[in-house]
Amino acid sequence: MRVIIVEDEEPARQLLRKYLSEHSNIDIIAECPDGYSAVMAINKEKPDLVLLDIQLPRLNGFEVLELIDHNPQVIFATAYDEFAIKAFERNATDYLLKPFSKERLTTALDKVRSRLVTETAPATPSAEVSTELAAGMPITRIVVKDAKGINIVPVSEVHYLEAQDDYVMIYSAKGRYMKKQTLKHFEDGLSPDQFVRVHRSFITNITQIERLEPYEKESFIAIMKSGARVKVSSSGYKNLREKLHF
Amino acid sequence: MLHPFVSSLRGRIAFMAGWIVVMAIHSAILVFLFNISITDSLVDSLFTNSVWALFAFGLWYWVRFSDIETGKTFTIAINHAGAAALSVAIQVYVTFSFLRWYAETGSDYQIFIEGSTMGRVIAGIATYLFLSLVFYLTVYIQNFREKLVREGELKSLVKDAELNWLKLQVNPHFLFNSLNSVSSLTITAPEKAQEMIIRLSELLRYSLRQSPSSMVPLEKEVECCIGYLEIEKVRFGSRLSYRFEVTPECLSVNVPGMIIQPLFENAIKHGVAQTPDETEIVAKVVKYTGGLEITVSNTIPSDPFAAAGAGVGLDNIRRRLKLIYGAESLLSISQTDSVFSVTISIPFNQ
Structure with a gap:
């Protein structure tokens, strides 16, 4: 062995x-x-x-x-x-x-x-459970691997996250990173004071939102400080209103 | 509650003095307003007021019994009306009987006595009211003082409890990791294992011996920290190095027990444990006019992967210093690119 x-x-x-x-x-x-x-x-x-x-x-x-x-x-x-x-x-x-x-x-x-x-191979770790919460620790940094190596992304530098099939795309000050994980995992593990689920496919860092613009009926677009545009659904808009008190 | 005018010498003197004043006023009124002879006035005053003074002893218990804070107002009023009527009646009757016997038949004084019934009843009621008032006031003041004492005791109890809670117990993870090192040393280097067990015992004994508010000479604290660091050096090897810069005049100054070790623990947790490279911890103690300034700093790993952040342990030290010295901001944190420092001020406590 x-x-x-x-x-x-x-x-x-x-x-x-x-x-x-x-x-x-x-x-x-x-x-x-x-x-x-x-x-x-x-x-x-x-x-x-x-x-x-x-x-x-x-x-x-x-x-x-x-x-x-x-x-x-x-x-x-x-x-x-x-x-x-x-x-x-x-x-x-x-x-x-x-x-x-x-x-x-x-x-x-x-x-x-x-x-x-x-077992021929151990089962892959389950991504369904929010393991950080199970241990009572909020996520403070995200580790991701790409072709260049291992990256440490402090959550304070994260602008927003987008669900893409089995992956989550993390948009940060230093660029974007893809991680095999569910959006739910981040919704549960990231500090709710800083991160809000604004759409089925998006979580945003509320300190990075520049303004909201109406888009179609009952939905909005969040214009991020970086210039990026993030979809906000009507329930996401409600979450934002609760968090930001407007 | 004990009778305040019996239980203490001060009470007894105050009680007597009070009655002497009352007797003096009583005699003066008789002499100047009713032209009674000084001797007769004094006898009248002495006897009347002595009877009242005897009543006053009992009245104290009556006032205690009719507590205005717990009893119903109506019941208390009835109690006092009854007691007043009874005591005034007895008092006037007894006084009359005595003074009649005392007064010479046909004298001016005898005539005065016969016409003074109404005046004596009114004066009696006034005396009763006055005495009750004084007694209620006494009860109130005593209660108030007791409350202050109890509150003070409670406050110091709460402070002690909080200090107890904040008192640095040796971190269990440190203990388990050290025991794991001991476990390893028993196989690889048994004599070093023994040395480490002794060091651990000394540290534990030192930390257990400290009470929440105990003060120890800085020298003892430094010894304790060196013991702690030597244990950690077994775990971390060349990753940890340390240095003390303490001027000899500081060593005899008293500081709270186990106040410095947590600073080293913090430096190890957030410095040494975060990098496989060497971290140096430097402790500096300087004396200034108001007290000691203790600074523990560690080099910050230049490693991009190292997790940064100060510890919660520092909050405990800050709270503890505040509880002991009652001053804010005795702990400060500073950070440059390469060094993280925590400074605590220990005021001279004369």
Whole structure:
């Protein structure tokens, strides 16, 4: 079994190495001290299993999972118990609370082995559930990958989002980014003080709206500060009125 | 409530003095308005008012019983009317009996006594009203004072509770991560594991020993922070380096316990933990005329992926400083492109 360890603390890595060394046919193919190098290594090496910390430099454990093309089995290893629900929603095989025993890791590895036998590939993470909300954290930044690499988009720089089939197009100060995700996910996860669903296909950052113009009957067009034009439906208009009190 | 004119020496003196004044006025009226001899006036005054003074002891309990804040106005009025009628009647009767016996037959004074019934009844009612008024006022003032004391106690209780809540407990995630390092060290370097366990115990003991408002010399705080940073150095290795710049004169100054460690924790959470590169934390303590100024700064990772942002932990320190010193803005944050600093001011508290 090919394993990648993603862990920023050296003593914790040492412990994992020691525990894993007592198992036969486990091959540690990479150790990554931060989230970014983890994404690169996982995409390159396509491991069977990733041992993943959550609080990591650069990209956190969940962001790493959003950015990888390959779907390995994941065992989370963290000192935080509050992310367990979110982790299992991401179809994690197990969730270890630090410090954990050798036996506890063995149990987790047994789960991995039985999954490897029964499933050809782990199910893809469900995008239906708003995982940020499940963990009680509003989205503060969006990570997206394109041909040039990984981009971090702070939500304050997002102008608006548009649903496009299975993807969401994110329009920001620095350009636009496409992410495989539902608009509902962003509607639930983004701060409702700043973002309003104005249309079946659009969410806008209300601080970026320049003005509203009437368009056909009962619908409007929001002219953004960037000059972009965003459709506003009659119910979207109602949402905006409630938020902006006009 | 105890009888205020019996329970304390001050009460007793006030009570006697009050009656002496009343007796003096009483005698003066008899001497100057009715031309009674000084001796007779004094006897009249002394006896009449002594009887009233005895009544006054009982009247206190009657006033306490007829509490105007809880009782019905009508009931209280009836109570007092009855008590007034009874006490005036007894008082006038007793006084009359005594003074008649005392007065020489046929003297001017005897004639005066015989004609003074109406005056004595009116004076009796006035005395009753006056006494009740004084007693109600006393009750009111006592209640008011007690209320002030209770409110003061309550306020300090609330403040203590809030401080308790804000008191920095060692962050459980820090504890679990450290224990994980210990777990690793037991295998790779057992003697270092022991060292780390001792450091952790010292830190825990220090933090448990602090009460919400306890003050410790800065030296102890610095020791605690060094212990904390050494534990974190085991976890983060070369990613963390630190430096203290403290002038020796500051070391003996008293500061609130566990007030500096959260600043380091904040620097680690938002600096060191965000980048795989090295982060330096610098603590500077300087003395100025009004107190100490403690600054903890950390280098900001130049990493485009690092998540920025200050911690909620800082709000707790701000609130705690405000509760202890009653002053706003004892904590300030500043940031340049490469350095994030938090400064707290500890006023000298003489």
